[in-house]
Amino acid sequence: MEQLREPFRFLRNHFQRNHLGIAREVLPLRWKEAILRVVADIVLTNGSMLGAAVIWAVFKPTLFSENPGAIRLITSGKTSLLTYVLLWSVLSIIIFHLHGFYTRTRGYASRYKALVIGRAVSLVIAVFIVIDHFFLLGGFSRAVAVLGWFLMLLSVGGVRLGKDLIIATYRIEPRVPSTAKVKRVLVLGGAGYLGSALMPKLLDKGYKVRLLDSFVYGDSSIAGIRSHPDFEVLKGDVREIHSVVDAMRDCDIVVDLAAIVGDPACDENRRLAVEINRAATRMLIDIARGYGVKRFLFASSCSVYGASQFLMDEFSAASPISTYAQTKVDSEKLLLEVASRDFHPTILRLGTLFGLSPRPRFDLVVNLLTARAAATGKITVFNGQQWRPFLHVRDAARAFMLCMEAEPAVVAGEIFNVGDYNLNHRLTDVSKLVASIVPHVEVAHVDNGDQRNYRVSFDKIHSRLGFRTEITLEEGIRELYEWIKPNHTIDLSAAPQFNNQAMIREFAQSAAAQQSTLRMLQNLAECA
Secondary structure (H helix, E strand, O other): OHHHHHHHHHHHHHHHHHOOOOOOOOOOOOHHHHHHHHHHHHHHHHHHHHHHHHHHHHHHHHHHOOOOOHHHHHHOOOOOHHHHHHHHHHHHHHHHHHOOOOOOHHHOOHHHHHHHHHHHHHHHHHHHHHHHHHHOOOOOOHHHHHHHHHHHHHHHHHHHHHHHHHHHHHOOOOOOOOOOOOOEEEEEOOOOOOHHHHHHHHHHOOOEEEEEEOOOOOOHHHOOOOOOOOEEEEEOOOOOHHHHHHHHOOOOEEEEOOOOOOHHHHHHOHHHHHHHHHHHHHHHHHHHHHOOOOEEEEEEEHHHHOEEEEEEOOOOOOOOOOHHHHHHHHHHHHHHHOOEOOEEEEEEEEOEEEOOOOOOOOOOHHHHHHHHHHHHOEEEEEOOOOEEEEEEHHHHHHHHHHHHHOOHHHHOOEEEEEOOHHHEEEHHHHHHHHHHHOOOOEEEEEOOOOOOEEEEOOHHHHHHHOOOOOOOHHHHHHHHHHHHHHHOOOOHHHOHHHOHHHHHHHHHOOHHHHOOHHHHHHHHHHHO
């Protein structure tokens, strides 16, 4: 019981410090690893350029009956060899860093990684030639620069791509199911959009499933499984310690889907969003550890990447630009801080979901556009050139199943981007696809202040878990349209029961929203 009292002590201290404000916590920089990679790139860059001069000096006499010598090729102008070495080093590190060599490229697909490396190396040589010509009196041979470019591609690219090939060939991650049989799974917030798609899959695989949900969105989503003999329903709030303690008893795995999901819904009541999405996470962690629960799966979001022009992988720094994304980053950090051999958190950063589930939503971009196209024949796309990674809700449920059944060593303490490369789309591409499926649709494009823009790498979940999506964007849109067609004159995107923001607005005004363990502790801290 001492362990179960820990949440109260932590939460009181937490509220005294933060009063439910969102902490701006930054993950520590992997500086030692980055420095090693920087040093290696400096050696490879200078080795390539100096090697090119030596090779040219050796073979040029054969071609032109003249031997200028390697050093003379480099220092034929008024510039010293040291100046060139410093220039190559500085240019390569700056340009390589801007291309994500020290933060992102480890998660890139091989073909995309080769393209990024080729572009970065080519840019280094191009900028060097320009600087040499205009500022260093053109002392460096252009032929040697071209040869250096080729050698740099071989060295810098070969080291990185060769390492990937060796790891893929000789370090295959285990993918067999765990020998420890999971008996009962607790799904927090399972009556929502994703949970109602996941729980039937769990029951079909023979798991005992316990649901804890406050049923903010109603309970019709579980009507099809309510009578299942292995399904247990508990009504409660994840902010109430007694509800969580009762729900987590005798469970082997916790799947945490309990959250206010989406930027508009979180902005509707920021205090409530922070309580449910972040503050409750600490309590859930402590109670899970107190009960000896080892596996904890957490639903995060690719929106943590914010706005970026690069392909983002699990090593990329999170840059949240909304309350929703920030609460996810904060909860991720809380989970990873306590990862140990006795507690195995796994974080799934989901793409933007779409498709049908037992609890439909029509406030998600694909679902919303499809519903409005069917009802009004007109859709408006905001910031159409922005990128999003999309993911069908049933594929998201499959990803949770794979993580549950993987060996703990493969997923413990890990973050996985969940999706597929062929589902990275611009919003304008989504609108065109909707218009090609729903007849007689007019598309309008509008720009607003929304800065979210991110493409995502999925190599990690592909290689470690063998996960690939099964449902395309086109199939999901057709599925939605067929479901909507019988009531196509009704704009489902405007119906409150299908809109998280509308439902949270109503819930926030209820007595249930105002009463919780977390709210009580906050009030005590404020009075202290």
